[in-house]
């Protein structure tokens with residue numbers, strides 16, 4: 001029996017929360033529901049603790065630098081950042097710098113961003129290059145990576161020009177994102193993403209633009225940062241203001257190869273509530289980052305989910321036209337948080353949000369957290385928003401462009417540095433953190449893949 005079959009078998013024993021399940025809500029949807037939302041993969045991924053060392057011990061940072069980051073597909077940037085031939089930008093992960101260059105209208109290449117002569121970074125910032133000229137001594141490459149010129153070639157008779165082309169990394173484009181992989185023998189991105197590769201087919205992220213981009217350096221390990229968003233279990237304590245309108249414990253968790261997702265239904269009350277909200281009370285408490293379907297008056301005889309979805313479709317119609325009519329209630333209303341291993345979190349449908357976490361510089365105890373809104377547009381593509389970099393004394397609440405999401409994200413952010421500090425103390429008495437079996441599916445799934453990459457025995 002395959003591992004997958006075994007995990008499905010055990011899934012029959014997985015407990016699910018009281019309250020209306022996501023699949024039951026889909027049964028009541030006013031529109032046909034796409035097949036990928038009908039998948040319910042509940043899988044038993046173990047009940048073991050996750051070792052604290054992975055978050056606080058620099059040894060794991062070094063292992064990640066050796067065995068994870070040089071071997072895994074990762075998002076470097078959005079295609080819209082380098083739209084013209086010759087446009088180049090930099091992606092940095094730990095102590096490695098990669099230069100991405102658009103070499104043709106439909107082709108982007110990635111090079112290690114270091115001159116083969118003296119090692120200086122070839123570029124430091126976004127630019128447009130007809131050729132790549134090393135600013136220190138003038139070694140020059142064509143944008144396709146072929147060596148063009150060595151100044152004073154008479155003094156380099158020992159150098160074979162054929163050996164001096166810029167070393168490349170693998171590049172793959174998906175949904176407007178530029179992925180890189182430093183492993184020349186890596187599997188194609190399509191098989192790496194597997195089943196989830198096509199989940200965005202109907203939502204075309206490539207046809208969106210970066211409307212908002214907010215970054216902050218946080219004093220916690222990158223895994224501590226992203227795991228704060230991988231479950232809806234934290235809503236009851238961290239975001240109590242939205243419980244009347246969020247089915248936190250009724251979140252559905254799924255795994256697909258190297259990807260996972262959490263679907264948190266909106267417009268349905270939390271099982272934690274000890275009172276029953278009316279449809280208008282649900283509407284008043286709903287959290288919607290990018291539209292105004294919250295707070296609407298619900299007509300007699302309708303649920304907030306039905307009415308909010310209709311209002312949302314009308315708003316979307318202004319931008320995406322009649323396609324909005326084909327979206328089911330869930331696609332308009334619910335939260336779809338995906339994790340594409342290791343660190344990329346695009347939301348599905350028209351949630352418009354995406355997040356990325358990565359180590360800050362070469363630090364194991366600091367990370368960069370990015371929140372972006374990828375919004376549909378009408379007419380000519382707007383330029384991508386310039387990133388806002390929050391200072392150490394600012395929170396996501398200070399990034400007014402985030403709208404309602406700023407308050408929620410700042411509630412999540414508030415815990416992160418305290419978790420990082422607390423893990424050192426926890427280790428004195430307990431070697432691991434204790435996770436739920438179902439509600440921490442995304443965290444468990446992440447760590448199972450992480451163990452595979454790092455070659456760890458549990």
Ligand SMILES: [Fe+2]
Nearest residue numbers: 228229238412
């Ligand atoms: Fe949260």
